[in-house]
Amino acid sequence: xxxxxxxxxxxxxxxxxxxxxxxxxxxxxxxxxxxxxxxxxxxxxxxxxxxxxxxxxxxxxxxxxxxxxxxxxxxxxxxxxxxxxxxxxxxxxxxxxxxxxxxxxxxxxxxxxxxxxxxxxxxxxxxxxxxxxxxxxxxxxxxxxxxxxxxxxxxxxxxxxxxxxxxxxxxxxxxxxxxxxxxxxxxxxxxxxxxxxxxxxxxxxxxxxxxxxxxxxxxxxxxxxxxxxxxxxxxxxxxxxxxxxxxxxxxxxxxxxxxxxxxxxxxxxxxxxxxxxxxxxxxxxxxxxxxxxxxxxxxxxxxxxxxxxxxxxxxxxxxxxxxxxxxxxxxxxxxxxxxxxxxxxx
Numbered sequence: 001x002x003x004x005x006x007x008x009x010x011x012x013x014x015x016x017x018x019x020x021x022x023x024x025x026x027x028x029x030x031x032x033x034x035x036x037x038x039x040x041x042x043x044x045x046x047x048x049x050x051x052x053x054x055x056x057x058x059x060x061x062x063x064x065x066x067x068x069x070x071x072x073x074x075x076x077x078x079x080x081x082x083x084x085x086x087x088x089x090x091x092x093x094x095x096x097x098x099x100x101x102x103x104x105x106x107x108x109x110x111x112x113x114x115x116x117x118x119x120x121x122x123x124x125x126x127x128x129x130x131x132x133x134x135x136x137x138x139x140x141x142x143x144x145x146x147x148x149x150x151x152x153x154x155x156x157x158x159x160x161x162x163x164x165x166x167x168x169x170x171x172x173x174x175x176x177x178x179x180x181x182x183x184x185x186x187x188x189x190x191x192x193x194x195x196x197x198x199x200x201x202x203x204x205x206x207x208x209x210x211x212x213x214x215x216x217x218x219x220x221x222x223x224x225x226x227x228x229x230x231x232x233x234x235x236x237x238x239x240x241x242x243x244x245x246x247x248x249x250x251x252x253x254x255x256x257x258x259x260x261x262x263x264x265x266x267x268x269x270x271x272x273x274x275x276x277x278x279x280x281x282x283x284x285x286x287x288x289x290x291x292x293x294x295x296x297x298x299x300x301x302x303x304x305x306x307x308x309x310x311x312x313x314x315x316x317x318x319x320x321x322x323x324x325x326x327x328x329x330x331x332x333x334x335x336x337x338x339x340x341x342x343x344x345x346x
């Protein structure tokens with residue numbers, strides 16, 4: 001009986017995915033509009049394109065915007081880990097720490113100055129100035145006895161609380177989130193691999209959520225579970241936000257919305273289509289309101305339905321950055337060493 005039910009379910013999902021097959025003809029359009037409802041965007045694939053012989057990239061992993069409205073991009077190309085653009089896409093400067101697996105980028109404004117937290121999958125978590133001077137570095141949890149020697153440590157992301165506390169996602173390692181105070185002293189860890197409410201499958205990203213003037217909470221990615229999970233700042237589980245079909249990366253809070261890159265969708269498994277990413281946007285109530293590059297969000301009896309790529313504009317959306325005009329800059333992994341794509345809100 002269970003096998004028959006599973007067969008029917010898989011057949012239904014495959015039929016749905018085939019009916020939502022990406023429309024490649026749309027790529028030829030000069031005025032392609034993506035998105036749904038009040039969140040629609042014109043695609044600019046030329047924004048930020050540089051000479052790859054002079055400023056190469058491998059993967060454009062993440063991006064943040066500083067006070068001066070400069071767009072700061074993190075790449076895993078050791079020749080230039082950081083590329084800084086103006087908002088027209090003009091190159092301003094580059095610098096590097098020589099990292100070969102730079103993955104996570106967070107910006108923190110400490111009043112006197114802004115700083116970057118850079119996470120390298122090789123195990124380094126580094127705080128720098130905007131010019132690339134190292135300020136401090138967090139030791140490996142193995143060195144501090146937080147992890148035993150058998151546990152994997154492959155960090156992916158950071159988030160900084162209003163009080164200066166630091167949270168590190170061990171997204172490719174042991175699936176924990178590590179909590180430190182503002183001086184770098186370890187406080188606790190929570191999460192871990194598994195299928196329970198408070199457990200994770202690819203704990204890829206984390207963000208502090210204060211939307212609506214509420215007390216801060218943590219939004220944590222569980223990419224393999226197609227979900228975000230909300231926790232208190234002390235690491236206590238609150239709820240799961242299920243996003244069926246969307247293998248999401250880190251949550252990005254801007255205004256009342258939560259934005260995220262979808263690295264790939266269920267098409268990867270239903271149609272063996274690896275390049276199947278899109279962007280998803282959630283409102284203040286964590287309902288999906290738009291999927292640029294993906295199928296329109298649909299709720300039936302309160303349940304969000306399967307979401308997959310529709311327009312094949314993106315390959316693997318790894319991160320998004322939102323500017324003051326609510327334009328979206330999409331960074332991609334495994335996308336042919338391409339530069340970010342800009343979505344201009346219309």
